Amino acid sequence: MTRWFEDITIDEVFPLGSHHFTEAEIVRFGQLYDPQYFHVDPEAARQSHFGGLVASGWHTVSVGHRHMVDALFAEEERLRGLGREPGVSGPSPGVNRMDFKVPVRPGDTVTYTLVVTGKRPSNSIPGWGLLFNTLEATNQRGELVYHAELVDFSKLRDYKMPLRLRLLLALTRIPVLGKVLVKRTG
């Protein structure tokens, strides 16, 4: 979450809230990104093994991501309210696993929950840490919609760059030589 890397507690559970999926938005996402007949055509979808229209897995995942980002902003607000400086969240380097379980149908309400399951300082980006997160989505019947194992960057509060790296960074600011250095060390 939007805390400094050092302040993140393993196994803390973050409820991310719920989303109600309508037929119109399922079809809209499908038409833009995943135009398979069971995501865009309610009539034809009846012929599929789903027996009707279902949301693209990538749609439910994108909505889940939005809920995570909103929770990060809310946490940032909460910390500022307490007079504390919030941490910095970075972009994500990837997703280890994503399993789509039960399809989402029009009218379903999906609830998202995040758990930080592990963390370590980044080897490749000094001053940043990696968070290993599990995100689970369930529907109104409590059935698992998807299970995701995500990786995210979070900034370290107490990071002091080693002298060797500070020197290297200074050298990369020199024209020409800097570019060569970045290429070799990047």
Next chain:
Amino acid sequence: MNPVTASRRHYEDLAVGEIVDLGATTVSKEMIVTFASEFDPFPFHLDEAAAKASLLGGLASSGWQTAALTLRMLGDRFLNTIASMGGLGFSDLKWKEPVMVGDTISGTAAIASLRRSRHHPERGIVTIDLDIRNQHGEPVMTMRLANLVELRDPSVPLIEGENP
């Protein structure tokens, strides 16, 4: 027989090693901001100044947008040409380089494995390796997808260890 997919390629028509060219998509600033506003409203996907100051170094698409645009290319070039039954998920998704405003992404989908479902004899599982690059040939995203595909003839017995 499913009338929607009857004329499409089925499980039996696919082969490990088949490579599909996914075509190309150019990512505009408007596309980036529109997607990010709905699904990934971090300042580094919405605002150029914030993006410059971030790890991304400039306005870049949400990784989920890169994935969604790739999915669209995969749908147009492959999934909508086979008797697809939807995705099971994916593994090892890696966002390797940010996709910046004006970048053109393209790539390939390679069939990595094919096997029949043990519990549903009418279903096969195809795994697909995606390799997406920018206009400089640098990898921007890789992942392995698993997708269900209908068998044309589910009555053919499943042979243990079979992997056509």
